[in-house]
Amino acid sequence: MIEQTGQGGIADYTAELTRALAAEGWQIELATAQDHHYAPARGVRIHPVFHYVRGRTRLARAARARGLGPLANGLRFLCALPRLLVLARRVDVVHAQKWELAPLGLLAVACMRLAGAPVVQTAHNTFERGLPFERTNLLLARLTARTIVHTEADVERLSRARGAARGRGRVAMIPHGEYGGLAASAGLADRDAARVELGIAREAPVTLLFGHLRLDKGLDDLLAALPRVPGLQLLVGGREEGALAAARAQLQSPALVGRVTVREGFLELSEVARLFAAADTVALPYARASQSGVLLLAYGFRRPVVAYPVGGLVEAVLDGETGWLCARPDVDGLVQALAASAAAGWPECRRRGAAGARLAAERFAWPVIARRTGELYEQALSC
Numbered sequence: 001m002i003e004q005t006g007q008g009g010i011a012d013y014t015a016e017l018t019r020a021l022a023a024e025g026w027q028i029e030l031a032t033a034q035d036h037h038y039a040p041a042r043g044v045r046i047h048p049v050f051h052y053v054r055g056r057t058r059l060a061r062a063a064r065a066r067g068l069g070p071l072a073n074g075l076r077f078l079c080a081l082p083r084l085l086v087l088a089r090r091v092d093v094v095h096a097q098k099w100e101l102a103p104l105g106l107l108a109v110a111c112m113r114l115a116g117a118p119v120v121q122t123a124h125n126t127f128e129r130g131l132p133f134e135r136t137n138l139l140l141a142r143l144t145a146r147t148i149v150h151t152e153a154d155v156e157r158l159s160r161a162r163g164a165a166r167g168r169g170r171v172a173m174i175p176h177g178e179y180g181g182l183a184a185s186a187g188l189a190d191r192d193a194a195r196v197e198l199g200i201a202r203e204a205p206v207t208l209l210f211g212h213l214r215l216d217k218g219l220d221d222l223l224a225a226l227p228r229v230p231g232l233q234l235l236v237g238g239r240e241e242g243a244l245a246a247a248r249a250q251l252q253s254p255a256l257v258g259r260v261t262v263r264e265g266f267l268e269l270s271e272v273a274r275l276f277a278a279a280d281t282v283a284l285p286y287a288r289a290s291q292s293g294v295l296l297l298a299y300g301f302r303r304p305v306v307a308y309p310v311g312g313l314v315e316a317v318l319d320g321e322t323g324w325l326c327a328r329p330d331v332d333g334l335v336q337a338l339a340a341s342a343a344a345g346w347p348e349c350r351r352r353g354a355a356g357a358r359l360a361a362e363r364f365a366w367p368v369i370a371r372r373t374g375e376l377y378e379q380a381l382s383c
Contacts, residue, residue: 001028002084002108003097004050004077006036007266008239009211009293010098010124016177018044020370026377029087049083051076070101077104081111088117093377096121096144102136109143118380122148125290126157141170145380148373150176150291151312172376176291177369178360183300186269189277198261198278200233205342207306208235208279210272211294213243213264218285218308218334220247225334227255232342234283237263237275276301280349281323281341285334289313299360304352306337316363322356 003014015038018028022043032038034048053072077100088094094117099105109119121144123137141147141158147170149155155173192202200206209222219236220243226234236244244251244264251260263275276282282298282305289311296316298305305323307313319325324341326333341349 001030001095001097003030003032004100005052005098006033006038006048006050011037012179012182013124013177013293014097015039015041016179016182016366017370017373020177020366021373023367024370024374026370026374029091031084031087047083047087049080049087051080074101074104077101077108081108084108085111085115088112088115091117093117093145093380094119095373095377098122098124099140102140106136106140106143109140113143118145118383120144120146120148120376120380123154123158123290124150126154127288127290145170145383146376147171148174148376150174151315153312153315154290157311172372174369174372174376175364176293176296177366178364179293179297179300180357180361181300181366182269183273183276183297183302186273189270189273191277194274194278197274198235200235200261200278204233205229205231205345206233206235206279207281207283207338207341208237208275208303209283209285210236210275210297211238212241213238214241215243215246216287217243218283218287219243220250221285221331221334222283223247223250223253223256223260224331225338226259227253228335229338229342232259232338234260235263235275235279236260237267237272239266240264272297273301276303279303280346281306281338283334283338284308284313285326285329286310286313287329291316296360296364299353299356302350302353302357304341304349304356306334306341308333316359318355318359322352322359 001018003011005011018030019041022028028044029047030044031047031049033050033052038046094112112119126149149171152173155171158171195202209219222234226232282303284292284295284305284307286308291312295305305317307317307323307325308329309325310329317323317325324337326337
């Protein structure tokens, strides 16, 4: 199993998957970052292969400030390739969770294929963010024995972009797993106490935007909608990746004074639990989506979602039962859904959050996902 970063959403996913696979009898060799956050798990052996310039030392901060971070990390990735190939020769199948840069991932997969290892990849997103590497991703799909996606919307998207791959049966839909266990590991956070710590009134309606704060996560739409929903408070938590900078002028608007609380950076799980505890709903006004780990985390923390009807989100949100689906993916639709959730009040939000937790436990259970993933490995080995 290859997961490069060792922290964040993909690492959380990988930790749950590897534990479930180990419970099914698979022995896992996990190649990840030197400063990973993985806890020891039976049947999972961790190899700290990748090294990153994260900005934690003065030299690293200076390199990142001069835009040299990606170059340094790319060179370090190349230095990790020999050890990655040694690991690949020891195992029956390689499963790549996410490549930080598609061209380097393509190089790694090509080398592992030359070494004789069948490769499975999980496409956590089936659309491009940032640099356009569509052709590179197409080559990756052709080099790998199987590609896993999380929703039927992803299957359809790939069938349009890479019809040949689907025609050979190389694309498999395996849902994203639930995060109830991850949420439980954070410990209980009291709603009222969390609000006191965050300076939020006990009875105020509160929605949370959480995760990597990218431009496509909809912060701008939320800030535009907020003044039109009386009394609604907005919590924002996660690592800045352009959204806060782009919304700087909106955040300074007099209409938003005292209504937005920001916790920026990589947050410890206890702090994440505090944010979810303080919220009535979790907002997913995404411009594009495959599936969302934040959605499953919201269900894990027993919070309903307010989501745009895009991509695979519509497959995991039961409108009126586990959250509110906006009538359309724009500010007007968001205002209507947020206003409805605020009018419904905390008792209804609590009911829908509990329904979300039940749905996740039934539909997105890790043992089922691990068995289906293991069956896919067997298919890849028989190719």
